Amino acid sequence: MALLKANLYISDVSALNLVYISKILSLGFKKAHGKIDFPALTDALREYYNQFQGFEHRERLLSSSNHPLFWLYSTLRRPERSSHPICHLLLIRFLFGSIEKFLGTFNPSKNNMADRWRTQENDTLPRRTIVVPRHPRRDTTFSNQTEFGQATSERLESTSSAVAASRQTIEMTNPGHCHRVPEVIRLAIVTDLCAGLAIAEISKKHSVSISVAYRIRAHTPGLKQLHADHKIESERITHRQHWLALCKKLPAKGVTMIRATAPGAYAWLRRNDQQWLKDVCSTLPRALTSPRNSKVDWAKRDQSLAEQAQQFVRNERTRINRSRISATLILRHLNREAMVRANRERLPTLNNTLIELSESIEQFQKFRIDLAIDKLRRLGLLRSRWRIQRLAGLKNWTPSLSAYAISRGIDMS
Numbered sequence: 439m440a441l442l443k444a445n446l447y448i449s450d451v452s453a454l455n456l457v458y459i460s461k462i463l464s465l466g467f468k469k470a471h472g473k474i475d476f477p478a479l480t481d482a483l484r485e486y487y488n489q490f491q492g493f494e495h496r497e498r499l500l501s502s503s504n505h506p507l508f509w510l511y512s513t514l515r516r517p518e519r520s521s522h523p524i525c526h527l528l529l530i531r532f533l534f535g536s537i538e539k540f541l542g543t544f545n546p547s548k549n550n551m552a553d554r555w556r557t558q559e560n561d562t563l564p565r566r567t568i569v570v571p572r573h574p575r576r577d578t579t580f581s582n583q584t585e586f587g588q589a590t591s592e593r594l595e596s597t598s599s600a601v602a603a604s605r606q607t608i609e610m611t612n613p614g615h616c617h618r619v620p621e622v623i624r625l626a627i628v629t630d631l632c633a634g635l636a637i638a639e640i641s642k643k644h645s646v647s648i649s650v651a652y653r654i655r656a657h658t659p660g661l662k663q664l665h666a667d668h669k670i671e672s673e674r675i676t677h678r679q680h681w682l683a684l685c686k687k688l689p690a691k692g693v694t695m696i697r698a699t700a701p702g703a704y705a706w707l708r709r710n711d712q713q714w715l716k717d718v719c720s721t722l723p724r725a726l727t728s729p730r731n732s733k734v735d736w737a738k739r740d741q742s743l744a745e746q747a748q749q750f751v752r753n754e755r756t757r758i759n760r761s762r763i764s765a766t767l768i769l770r771h772l773n774r775e776a777m778v779r780a781n782r783e784r785l786p787t788l789n790n791t792l793i794e795l796s797e798s799i800e801q802f803q804k805f806r807i808d809l810a811i812d813k814l815r816r817l818g819l820l821r822s823r824w825r826i827q828r829l830a831g832l833k834n835w836t837p838s839l840s841a842y843a844i845s846r847g848i849d850m851s
Contacts, residue, residue, distance in 0.1 A: 440536075440537035440538075441527070441530075441537050444537060444541055446541075451517045451518060452517060453544075454517070454526075454544065455513075455514065455517035457543055457544045458513075458514060458529060458533065459474065459514060461533045461534065461543070462474055462479060462514075462533065465533070467479040467482070474514065476510070476511065479510065480506050480507045480510060482532075483507060483510065483528075483529075483532055484500070484506070484507070486532050487528070487532075499524075499528075509521060509522070509525045510525075510529070513525050513526070513529065619646065619650055619654070623644050623646065624654060626644060627640055627644055627646070627650075627651055627654050628654060628658055628661065630643065630644075631651075631654070631655055631658075631661055631664070631665045632661070632664055632665070632668070633668065634665060634667075634668025634669050634671065634672050636669075637651050637652060637655075670710065673706065673710075674710065674711055677703045677706050677707050677711070678707070678711070678714070680700060680703045681696075681700065681703050681704070681707060681715070681718065682718070684696050684699055684700055684703075685718065685722060689722070689723070690723060692722060692723065693719045693722055696722075736781070736784040736785065739785070740784070740785045740786065740787045740788050741787060743772060743774060743778070743785065743788045744787045744788045744791040746772055747768050747772065747788065747791050747792065747795060748791060748795065750768060750771050750772070751763055751768065751795045758809065762797050762799070762802040763795065763796065763797040763802075764796055764797065765792040765793075765796045768792060768795065768796075769792075800836075800838060800839075803830070803832060803839060804839070804842050806830035806831065806832065807826060807830050807832075807839065807842065807843060807846070808846070809829075809830070810825070810826045810829035810830045811826065811846055811848070813829060814826070814829070821847065821848050822848070823835070823840075823843065823848060826843060826848060
């Protein structure tokens with residue numbers, strides 16, 4: 439309501455997105471390179487709203503499991519896409535605390551999209567001046583290749599990483615060009631990649647960006663496949679050692695128990711090192727299992743279930759507010775419905791008991807009529823048909839029910 443009463447002009451969504459991002463970065467939700475730290479932001483937002491307890495669409499707000507609060511990514515990274523107003527209201531309250539503080543930061547000018555629409559209605563569209571940027575090296579003096587690459591990416595409407603990758607290709611095909619990374623560091627990175635180190639570890643070790651390590655790996659012939667092979671081999675050694683340590687620690691538990699202890703290691707070895715896993719598991723002892731009694735005394739079970747059914751029906755008939763006593767109700771109470779239906783021929787006594795004790799629909803209707811008559815007798819009211827039918831909850835009044843009601847002294851006129 440506060441946002442509606444503010445009566446804001448229609449504004450470009452890019453201006454609103456700029457206000458969001460500036461406030462998020464000022465609150466400290468940013469990484470070392472200046473981008474938004476989405477994991478920290480989503481955790482803080484969920485904690486602020488107490489995991490959205492009490493919200494009508496809580497599951498939709500928290501989805502998905504891989505990317506929690508995915509609507510937050512969409513609202514900030516792709517502002518041109520339409521988002522539900524609830525998303526904006528939740529974000530405004532988290533960032534600014536109130537609509538008043540938000541309006542103090544976001545003051546859309548009146549000369550915006552609303553004025554453009556008015557201009558379109560009057561058929562007096564202002565002319566747009568198109569400025570074609572010149573080559574950045576001719577207009578500006580850059581201190582290093584990074585600034586030049588950023589300016590070039592803006593001019594070409596591309597990413598800085600794509601521009602750097604293209605320059606790296608040119609530098610490798612033309613030895614006269616200078617490399618962005620010193621030759622000593624580049625050779626050290628290539629050595630670490632050959633040894634199978636992770637990209638993030640190499641980046642931290644040599645103080646270079648991850649993109650630089652990826653570009654060196656991509657433009658060095660055969661290095662990508664060699665790095666992948668070393669990575670697989672390193673993971674294989676790690677998982678093998680983990681599995682062998684568990685087998686030594688739990689020698690008598692068997693494969694099932696060891697697998698439950700380390701499901702990740704078992705799954706990786708099953709997919710990538712299946713023959714070795716089979717050879718190791720074949721040496722393990724089988725887990726001891728309790729002996730099973732394969733023979734069932736069906737006669738004893740039949741008699742026991744029949745007695746339990748009779749006892750249940752006796753107790754059920756003493757209740758006033760009960761449902762119809764059917765064979766399904768009895769079996770569900772015994773918690774043996776599936777077993778009985780699969781072995782009907784082995785349980786003759788129980789089947790006969792179910793037929794005898796089951797209550798038909800007409801019998802249950804007569805039971806309801808008796809209850810209604812007893813209630814009217816206690817209240818001292820006239821026992822007429824319409825009162826009986828209403829109290830008994832009967833939709834249709836059959837001739838057999840009429841005969842039964844007359845036998846109980848009901849006035850059918």
